[in-house]
Amino acid sequence: MRDLHRRAALSVRATGALAVVLALGARLGGAWADEPPPVVVFAAVSLSQAFGALESEFRRDHPERRAVFNFEGSSRLVHQIHEGMRADVFASADETNMESARADGALAGPPRIFARNTLVIAVQPGNPKGIRGLADLGRPGLTVALCAPDVPAGRYARQAFAKAGVAVPEASQELDVRAALVKVMVGEADAAIVYATDVRTAGDRVTAVALPPEHDVVARYPIAVLKDAQNPAAARAFVDFVLGPTGQAVLGRFGFLAP
Amino acid sequence: MTRRRAPVPRPAVALAVLGAALFVLPLVGLVARTPWTALASALGSPEAMAALRLSLVCSLSATAVSVVLGLPLAWVQARAAFPGRALVRALTMLPIVLPPVVGGVALLTAFGRRGLVGRWLDEALGVRLGFTTAGAVLAETFVAMPFFVLAVEAALRGVDTRLEDAARTLGAGRWRVFRLVTLPLAAPAVGAGALLCWARALGEFGATITFAGNMPGRTQTLPLAVYVALESRPEAGIALSLVLLVLAVAVLVGLRGRWLGAP
Numbered sequence: 001m002r003d004l005h006r007r008a009a010l011s012v013r014a015t016g017a018l019a020v021v022l023a024l025g026a027r028l029g030g031a032w033a034d035e036p037p038p039v040v041v042f043a044a045v046s047l048s049q050a051f052g053a054l055e056s057e058f059r060r061d062h063p064e065r066r067a068v069f070n071f072e073g074s075s076r077l078v079h080q081i082h083e084g085m086r087a088d089v090f091a092s093a094d095e096t097n098m099e100s101a102r103a104d105g106a107l108a109g110p111p112r113i114f115a116r117n118t119l120v121i122a123v124q125p126g127n128p129k130g131i132r133g134l135a136d137l138g139r140p141g142l143t144v145a146l147c148a149p150d151v152p153a154g155r156y157a158r159q160a161f162a163k164a165g166v167a168v169p170e171a172s173q174e175l176d177v178r179a180a181l182v183k184v185m186v187g188e189a190d191a192a193i194v195y196a197t198d199v200r201t202a203g204d205r206v207t208a209v210a211l212p213p214e215h216d217v218v219a220r221y222p223i224a225v226l227k228d229a230q231n232p233a234a235a236r237a238f239v240d241f242v243l244g245p246t247g248q249a250v251l252g253r254f255g256f257l258a259p
Numbered sequence: 260m261t262r263r264r265a266p267v268p269r270p271a272v273a274l275a276v277l278g279a280a281l282f283v284l285p286l287v288g289l290v291a292r293t294p295w296t297a298l299a300s301a302l303g304s305p306e307a308m309a310a311l312r313l314s315l316v317c318s319l320s321a322t323a324v325s326v327v328l329g330l331p332l333a334w335v336q337a338r339a340a341f342p343g344r345a346l347v348r349a350l351t352m353l354p355i356v357l358p359p360v361v362g363g364v365a366l367l368t369a370f371g372r373r374g375l376v377g378r379w380l381d382e383a384l385g386v387r388l389g390f391t392t393a394g395a396v397l398a399e400t401f402v403a404m405p406f407f408v409l410a411v412e413a414a415l416r417g418v419d420t421r422l423e424d425a426a427r428t429l430g431a432g433r434w435r436v437f438r439l440v441t442l443p444l445a446a447p448a449v450g451a452g453a454l455l456c457w458a459r460a461l462g463e464f465g466a467t468i469t470f471a472g473n474m475p476g477r478t479q480t481l482p483l484a485v486y487v488a489l490e491s492r493p494e495a496g497i498a499l500s501l502v503l504l505v506l507a508v509a510v511l512v513g514l515r516g517r518w519l520g521a522p
Binding site: 073075076078079143145148149150151170171172173174175183186187188189 | 367371372373387389390468472473474475478479486487489490491493
């Protein structure tokens with residue numbers, strides 16, 4: 001008898017849970033049915049803050065559209081696109097990775113440069129080690145974080161070392177520029193080579209040491225609609241928005257240079 | 260005569276096949292995509308060899324540390340009665356369910372240069388664990404030791420205490436009883452636990468890259484090398500993945516009779 005009661009109570013509870021799940025499903029289903037699919041943007045990690053802000057502006061301009069992002073190192077994004085991950089737009093931090101995507105037949109049209117960036121050395125707040133330039137990064141006892149050679153920030157950093165005539169120091173090979181910056185922010189690394197825009201978002205947790213102009217490398221950011229785009233019209237709208245006055249203003253606010 | 264078992268209903272068999280396919284297909288894919296002709300050159304590259312060597316050094320060191328510290332820990336947890344034992348046991352098991360990246364962040368807050376202990380290590384002794392092989396070993400130990408403790412503790416609980424009591428009545432001290440009676444009885448579990456711990460340490464990725472970084476020759480172990488290589492030289496990444504797969508299969512074969520051979 002008692003068992004029967006318990007079973008009845010259990011089935012009531014199960015029915016209740018089922019109802020909640022169904023209601024939730026219906027709501028989500030409704031939301032999916034009402035709204036057009038979002039524009040899926042694969043973007044370089046260094047764009048994460050700026051594109052996040054840009055998205056809300058994009059929604060204001062296009063109330064029926066949204067954009068969702070996958071922020072990774074550009075080289076990882078190329079790999080993901082190659083392996084068949086569905087995306088509508090690709091925004092790379094360098095032209096080399098965009099070119100790989102193009103050679104792979106992934107682009108729907110020619111890429112367009114939408115922003116530029118420069119490099120800095122991110123060091124501990126107040127620069128306790130007195131790092132003044134690239135040559136100082138080879139000093140013994142200094143721990144340095146760079147990006148891996150295929151990650152745009154890693155390639156640019158190696159170009160800068162070449163320009164300065166300095167050997168690339170022994171360094172951790174981070175998989176994206178954010179990871180390199182975080183190593184300095186948490187105090188594990190004394191220095192990392194990152195973009196000028198990255199240290200702006202890090203606030204007072206790192207200090208930026210500028211590179212002399214003759215050593216600096218200008219990063220050029222291309223953007224393109226992908227051939228695989230589910231929603232090419234919306235993808236083009238997003239790219240136009242990034243290149244348009246509002247998109248450029250937002251990027252400028254985050255420290256990116258105009259193309 | 261064996262008893263006839265009730266047959267499994269067809270829908271359950273169909274789901275079981277689907278479930279098995281989920282495990283089998285990725286392995287088939289990996290083997291199918293392996294560049295067999297370029298395998299030797301992919302594995303023979305200096306970076307791959309360095310990663311392989313480092314992986315062996317780190318995982319074996321992590322296993323050694325796990326045995327040295329984990330055996331007493333399992334012993335205490337299995338036998339000693341003290342307040343908060345349940346909590347200690349739960350905390351020991353935590354790394355098994357914790358995302359390894361979170362483990363890496365936690366290690367930073369404890370042993371990083373600004374961490375609780377790490378700050379002191381750096382200032383007083385000049386010892387830094389980040390970006391060092393010792394840091395990679397620490398990360399692997401953190402993630403893998405629970406597997407060893409789990410296996411050994413269960414075995415120690417299963418040892419018949421009457422045998423230990425008998426040895427005690429014959430005049431053997433506690434250490435002697437543990438060494439000559441308890442440990443031999445738990446030996447298979449100690450071996451299996453160490454093997455499982457080593458396999459987990461070998462495959463460690465998240466905690467290592469978060470806590471120790473990705474430094475070729477120092478902290479770039481095989482899984483990290485796979486992740487990096489996939490972007491630049493996918494065939495090298497797949498070849499290295501195959502090495503890890505073969506090692507994992509070897510571990511399972513080594514454990515056969517303990518888990519695989521279960522009726």
